[in-house]
Amino acid sequence: MxxxxxxxxxxxxxxxxxxxxxxxxxxxxxxxxxxxxxxxxxxxxxxxxxxxxxxxxxxxxxxxxxxxxxxxxxxxxxxxxxxxxxxxxxxxxxxxxxxxxxxxxxxxxxxxxxxxxxxxxxxxxxxxxxxxxxxxxxxxxxxxxxxxxxxxxxxxxxxxxxxxxxxxxxxxxxxxxxxxxxxxxxxxxxxxxxxxxxxxxxxxxxxxxxxxxxxxxxxxxxxxxxxxxxxxxxxxxxxxxxxxxxxxxxxLWLDNARIANGLAQYLAKGLRQSNSVRIPLPVEANEIFAVMPRALHDKLQAAGAHFHQWGVDILGPGGIAEDEVFCRFVLSFATPREDADRFIGLLKQG
CATH class of the missing domain: 3.40.640.10 (Type I PLP-dependent aspartate aminotransferase-like (Major domain))
Structure with missing residues (x-):
């Protein structure tokens, strides 16, 4: 993942x-x-x-x-x-x-x-x-x-x-x-x-x-x-x-981009279904920025999910709590949909 x-x-x-x-x-x-x-x-x-x-x-x-x-x-x-x-x-x-x-x-x-x-x-x-x-x-x-x-x-x-x-x-x-x-x-x-x-x-x-x-x-x-x-x-x-x-x-360049963008929308939908995650920025291309509890972040990473913690200053004062993490997810034309499904499954487990 x-x-x-x-x-x-x-x-x-x-x-x-x-x-x-x-x-x-x-x-x-x-x-x-x-x-x-x-x-x-x-x-x-x-x-x-x-x-x-x-x-x-x-x-x-x-x-x-x-x-x-x-x-x-x-x-x-x-x-x-x-x-x-x-x-x-x-x-x-x-x-x-x-x-x-x-x-x-x-x-x-x-x-x-x-x-x-x-x-x-x-x-x-x-x-x-x-x-x-x-x-x-x-x-x-x-x-x-x-x-x-x-x-x-x-x-x-x-x-x-x-x-x-x-x-x-x-x-x-x-x-x-x-x-x-x-x-x-x-x-x-x-x-x-x-x-x-x-x-x-x-x-x-x-x-x-x-x-x-x-x-x-x-x-x-x-x-x-x-x-x-x-x-x-x-x-x-x-x-x-x-x-x-x-x-x-x-x-081909546009077909690849459409696939990546579509996967970003798919994963973003799964993220939004979790009560623990919020997405403060519109998802328009192939990147998702999300805020989640640090405990959930650590659990997902331990389960094999790779995504980056991002700078929090862009959210401004009060945009993120002490126990939260601001994260970036990037989707590719080659990202297996099964990986997105597995990740969404982990979210549902809390």
């Missing part, structure tokens, strides 16, 4: 088969292979717009490299204070940008609002004594499992564009957001004002599968050099391209 992360599960069989197929024969290296070229074309098809897409191996690299194309060393990148770009990437964005300052903003349930961004920007009054506001980065779905609607992104874009800043989205779980909303990918990216995104696949069936996707293709100038300098130009690049093609083929 492993609900610790969607990273704990393996590669989707179709993607694994694609890697095996690409292993036959020879192929040009360093991104000049046919697989990578077709993957970029397929991403343009998915987003209904000609994009420039660069395959990389990790979400950390995707975020850092993407932001390096948007923010100069003297710039400021605004993001949520719980975002991976702020606290989970060991200053990678600062390194890749050459020193840009990442500024975390407050926001309920992992979301940033236009009012919060405007308030932060009002504090930049000292000209060159302040870092130059360069970019805003949001995560969709957020680190707390919430999903940004198109209108919310457009409203943020209006603030960003009025200050001549750029707009980035961390899409490590972008597939889950698209599946949850039931919209075309374009509606919550470039049509809503996003300039560049980190398009994730590793959490949703890939092995090493991330891409930096430029909707504003002018921003991709010199990105080949950024990727190379960042150690993310893979010599046997066909294996990244083959993964991406399989991931996007016949909407």
């Amino acid at each position: 492993n609900f610790a992360s969607d990273n704990v599960y393996g590669i989707h069989p179709k993607i694994l088969a694609a890697i095996e197929a690409a292993n036959q024969g020879t192929s040009p290296s360093y991104g000049y292979d046919d697989y990578s070229k077709r993957a970029e074309a397929k991403l343009s098809e998915v987003f209904e717009k000609e994009v420039r897409a660069y395959l990389v191996t990790t979400g950390t690299a995707a975020n850092g490299l993407a932001l390096s194309a948007l923010a100069p060393p003297y710039g400021a990148v605004f993001t949520h204070n719980e975002a991976h770009t702020a606290i989970d990437e060991c200053n990678s964005p600062e390194m890749f940008t050459g020193g840009a300052k990442v500024i975390g903003l407050e926001g309920a349930e992992g979301k940033i609002t236009p009012a919060v961004v405007e308030k932060a920007l009002k504090g930049f009054l000292r000209g060159e004594h302040d870092p130059k506001p360069a970019a805003l980065s949001i995560t969709n779905s957020t680190e707390l499992g919430r999903v940004y609607q198109s209108a919310e992104i457009k409203a943020l874009s209006e603030v960003v564009k009025s200050r001549k800043m750029k707009f980035h989205i961390d899409g490590a779980r972008f597939a889950n957001a698209v599946a949850a909303l039931g919209v075309k990918p374009a509606e919550i990216t470039w049509k809503a004002g996003i300039d560049v995104m980190s398009f994730g696949g590793t959490k949703n069936g890939g092995m090493l599968l991330e891409a930096v996707v430029f909707f504003d293709t002018g921003l991709a100038e010199d990105f080949l050099y950024r990727r190379m300098r960042g150690g993310q130009l893979i010599s046997k690049s066909r294996f990244l391209g083959a993964q991406m093609l399989a991931y996007l083929e016949n909407d």
Whole structure:
């Protein structure tokens, strides 16, 4: 019963088969292979717009490299204070940008609002004594499992564009957001004002599968050099391209996300049936955040259930009692439904 992360599960069989197929024969290296070229074309098809897409191996690299194309060393990148770009990437964005300052903003349930961004920007009054506001980065779905609607992104874009800043989205779980909303990918990216995104696949069936996707293709100038300098130009690049093609083929990426989201709803229903557990945040994608008695937490863990205890400050004062634990559950396309049933059975036993 492993609900610790969607990273704990393996590669989707179709993607694994694609890697095996690409292993036959020879192929040009360093991104000049046919697989990578077709993957970029397929991403343009998915987003209904000609994009420039660069395959990389990790979400950390995707975020850092993407932001390096948007923010100069003297710039400021605004993001949520719980975002991976702020606290989970060991200053990678600062390194890749050459020193840009990442500024975390407050926001309920992992979301940033236009009012919060405007308030932060009002504090930049000292000209060159302040870092130059360069970019805003949001995560969709957020680190707390919430999903940004198109209108919310457009409203943020209006603030960003009025200050001549750029707009980035961390899409490590972008597939889950698209599946949850039931919209075309374009509606919550470039049509809503996003300039560049980190398009994730590793959490949703890939092995090493991330891409930096430029909707504003002018921003991709010199990105080949950024990727190379960042150690993310893979010599046997066909294996990244083959993964991406399989991931996007016949909407496998969305099918996987729908399964994971559906399992999250199923497990959340079981959690709600327990009088000892409460779910303080809406379950929209493939993550569940729940509060339970510490005694129950310990019993479930002892019975073989794996899930993480999470930071409690996001619930605010009085959000959790001394004898309670705030927990995160993450569901994958590969999570056995039987594991969810077994866990729900343990809950019923108290």
